[in-house]
Amino acid sequence: MPQFDANLRTRIDGRRARLEDELTGSVIPFWMKNAPDREHGGWFNCLDRDGAVWDTRKHIWLQGRAVWMLSKLYADLEARPEFLTQAKSGAHFLRDKCKRKDRRVWFAVARDGKPVQLQRKIFSECFYVMAMAQYARVSGEAWAAREAKEVFGWIMEAIADPRLTGRVREEGEVPSQGLAVPMIVLNLIQELDGGFQGEHAAQARECAAAARRFVRRERKVVLETIAADGSDLDTPEGRLLNPGHAIEMGWFLLDYARAVGDAAAAQDALDAIEWSLDRGWDPVHGGLYYFLDEQGYSPVQLEWSMKLWWPHCEALVACAKAYEYTRDRAWFERWVRVSDWTFGRFPDSAHGEWFGYLDRQGAVSQRFKGGPYKGFFHVPRALLYTAQALKSALDPKPVTAPKSH
């Protein structure tokens, strides 16, 4: 009996081709044309609908992510010299202008690299590490690998002692932990070690366990913030659901589970994705809500009902990877549902790239293509990873089933 009927194979192939067209014909050209700052190095990340720069400041989350993405495309899509040239320009700008002597990384700098803002968070540093690790791999430049390692060291110190970020914990604050931290560290380890069984394997195992503590199996939800002791917090933070984030955690964890052969972790990952897709999907207008309150209160985030590009990007990747892993056709159909809604609304066929911010009804709310939190990252990563997963799903399924740990 064939694993696929010819019809399904044709559907998957057609969808995959559409992803690759969008990546190489719309998204990559938009950024390669408009983003490079040929005078000061690095990339402009605040680009209007047509690519015009609407703010010359550079936001380091996006600088780092662009360097990572360019390096990844060079490695995985095509060894185009301009991918490497632009990654190099960004990596040097990051090293020379965005990092401080104390290993901290600015959140925003002026066009010429003069510092503008530091966050009391660890994420600028995380995207710096992500950039340097991947750039080191494709360029062979050892300094970049050293940079990645050095700043990763600071991140681990700051997780152990958040005062290093400048944050003070006041007496009346309830000690808590956020999903973002184990997720991003798991992702950084994958970048640093090129997998989960290298130098930081023990830390990866801890991160995966920590991320799984946010999964509430009995209620079929993934929480965003829990108490320091792992229990529920009856506060707006403790009730907060961020479906896109939970779905992203799902595919990070699935990658991990597959690599180390942990079937229980893989099941948590699949459930996290399925529950968050079900819970997060707007039954009236479609698309994923940005935030929800588990108990039905109104989230304090004014933008809770907006449809953002990145949760939809994460859902595309997650469903495709879940399908690749399980070969369960229900996952492909989930992927189709997300894909149809997403491709019907986010891409801008007139100027290329995707809009980032739609209102609840699905109309464009913000016309810009790049801003302080949107750059050359979620869309190309989703298109690349989803196309890879669909391609792999057409291959015969590997014989070895993952072991349970």
Add this chain to the structure above:
Amino acid sequence: MPQFDANLRTRIDGRRARLEDELTGSVIPFWMKNAPDREHGGWFNCLDRDGAVWDTRKHIWLQGRAVWMLSKLYADLEARPEFLTQAKSGAHFLRDKCKRKDRRVWFAVARDGKPVQLQRKIFSECFYVMAMAQYARVSGEAWAAREAKEVFGWIMEAIADPRLTGRVREEGEVPSQGLAVPMIVLNLIQELDGGFQGEHAAQARECAAAARRFVRRERKVVLETIAADGSDLDTPEGRLLNPGHAIEMGWFLLDYARAVGDAAAAQDALDAIEWSLDRGWDPVHGGLYYFLDEQGYSPVQLEWSMKLWWPHCEALVACAKAYEYTRDRAWFERWVRVSDWTFGRFPDSAHGEWFGYLDRQGAVSQRFKGGPYKGFFHVPRALLYTAQALKSALDPKPVTAPKSH
């Protein structure tokens, strides 16, 4: 020739009665029933649609504003003992739990007063001063007047040297000034001195002049942020319009201009209100946008197109005061337009009080009545001040026209 036809007088009287009914029959009862914390003192400010507490933390902006409002109602509406009792409970909670030895005031505390968060801003301190000044006036308690004066001293020091708030200005930041600072100081001086011709008269004159520097007469806009030297900033901050804030500035400035007899300042105030109403009004769905970009870019604020309660409250007060001052019927008709849109959407006849956050179309986006930024303040202040202005507008117009300075 009579100043009013009987028909207009009847319309105004009917509208005024509606405002008073809403204040005494819906808004005040909602808060008096649900907000008091009879165990720890002060008020819960995070109240759900039906008055249930959804977060027990107390946010000092709202604690201070509630104490001010209760004291104001006691002075201006009715000397109900419970207004004074509740104001006293809040004032003691503020003094004993919310203020630090260094004169700084927390942004949020736990229910019992343990500190949760400090902002690198001056506004918690401002609402502390507002509360204490007005509470001192109605209670006769001298310690409250001393508190107001002491924290006002810190505010003036922190405006001169923002490092006192903990903020660091980085090398790449463009030096700028925000409209909020002269506005709120002008308002505080009115509270401290009971007018604009007392101890801080010279400072009030400076604040009014500073606020007027944000008015761009040639472009008919009021900016939110300008360069330190008063010029335009070509950045998202420099292009930002906040119509509700500009309208609030308009009536603060009109109060000042009338008190000191400055006709040029009054004209700036009236123009600021009229331009911001015109520019800020959504031509499709009605209501005031939260943010706009002067040059038509998309604002970075995701919530830019939402309709919030407070800009509409400020517009009610501003149009009513402009009508009272000018006796120009066009202002009354503007007031009617704002009032019809506002009363048609924000009040909750089922549980009392107003919703705070509507989407662009005017549907309720957040169901809660109180949150970290909404409490017992804008709605009752608007109802009280608007009713007062409409009542006064029915009196014969004062003979003395303001002098130009």
